Amino acid sequence: MREFGYRKASDVPGAVALLDADPDARYLAGGTNLVDLMKTGVERPGRLVDVRDLPLDRVEQTPDGGVRIGATVTNSDLAAHPLVRTRYPALAQAVLAGASGQLRNMATVGGNLLQRTRCAYFADATGPCNKRVPGSGCPAVRGENRNHAVLGASAHCVAVHPSDMAVALAALDGVVHYETARGPGELPLGWFYLPVADTPHRETGLPPGALITGVTLPPAPVAALSRYRKVRERASYAFAVGSVAAALDVRDGVVGEVRLAFGAVASRPWRARAAERILTGAPADAESFAAAADAELAAARPLSHNGFKVTLMRNLTVAVLSELAEEAAR
Known part of the structure; x- marks a missing residue:
């Protein structure tokens, strides 16, 4: 790890001013991802601006x-908060599925949104990777790609976004708020993460130097009946092979409203809009759920080692929606 400067910010304007004056600086909160990347040489900031003690630590x-x-x-406080657990249970479940207890105690909401892919080629600073060094190539396209994208990828990058929390926020129409030297702004989760296209190094729509200040969730009665389900290769802490965040409103056996997002299948949380359109007004049964999943996954383009993800996501979607429908019928 190379030497770096360190400053502790005392307020939001001060933190933003420090980064505005130093493009080589990075914000530091929990550091559970950034510090690891600094150790391997993937991230090389000249200065860290510590924002951990800013007054942005409330759920209201x-x-x-x-x-x-x-x-x-x-993450620990978010998952335990009564407002989140009762009104947006899928979000609490996603956070609890996302890491070990020790990491959840340190990791923050802003940092979780900005965590970077766990693609092994990205993490190896000695090899090519378009996300690290634009134009150097994507070895995962023809290499080891079991855990990589089947939706929305390109020839330039097939890595997946690792956040569980962001998948639930995408399904729940979360909005990210930020502050810059030129004033505040906001981005819906659907616009926050950029399509990978030919610029995989550009991951979010945040302006340069922007500090995330919070996330808002709109009132959504449908979210009270919601669930997050994650498939991983071991029961202990591991990143997802595939995941689903879903919320469902059923009236007289018909889907009145549905929210659906997939994780670990694309470079960003994948909002399943096609599936939602098919399901709205359809019978709340396994046949409808399967048809909706098939429509969403029709755009999938599996790689040499991850074709199983298409079947996995279909089955996972049907299982989660069926469980929610049964719960709604009680």
Whole structure:
């Protein structure tokens, strides 16, 4: 690890000003991803601006009945908060599925959104990777790609986004709020992560130097009946092979409203819009759920080692939606 400077920010404007004056700086909160990448040489900031103690550590109800989550709220505190557990249970489940207890105690909401892919080729600073060094190539396209993307990828990058929390936030229409030297801004989760295209090194729509200050979730009665299910290669802490965040409203056996997002299948959380359109107004049964999953996964382009993900995601979608439908019928 090379030497770097360190400054502790005392307020949001001060933190933003430090990064605005030094493009080589990075914000540091829990550091559970950034510090690891610094150790391997993937990230090489000249200065860290510590934002851990900024007053962004609260979960609060918004005037319209939604929830605002501060950027420095720890994953542990987020998963345990009563507002999250009762109104958005899929989010609490996703956070608890996302890491070990020790990591959840350190990791923050803002940092979770900005964590980088765990693709082994990205993590190896000695080899090519378009995400690290644009134009150097993507070895995963023809290499080891079992855990890589089947949706929305390109010849330039097939890595997947690792966050569990972001998948639930995508399904729940989360909005990311940020601050820059030129003022505040916001990005819906659907626009926050950029399509991979031919610029995989550009991962989010955040302006340069922007500091995430929080995430808001709109009021959504459908979210009270929601679930996050993650498939991983071992029962202990591991990144997803595939995951589903779903919320379902069923009335008289018919789907009134549905929210659906997939994880570990694309470079960003994948909102399953095609499946949602098919399901709205359809019978709430396994046949409809399977048809919706098939429609969403029709665009899948598996690689040499991950074709199983298409079947896995189909079965996982049907299972989660069926469980929610049964719960709604009680």
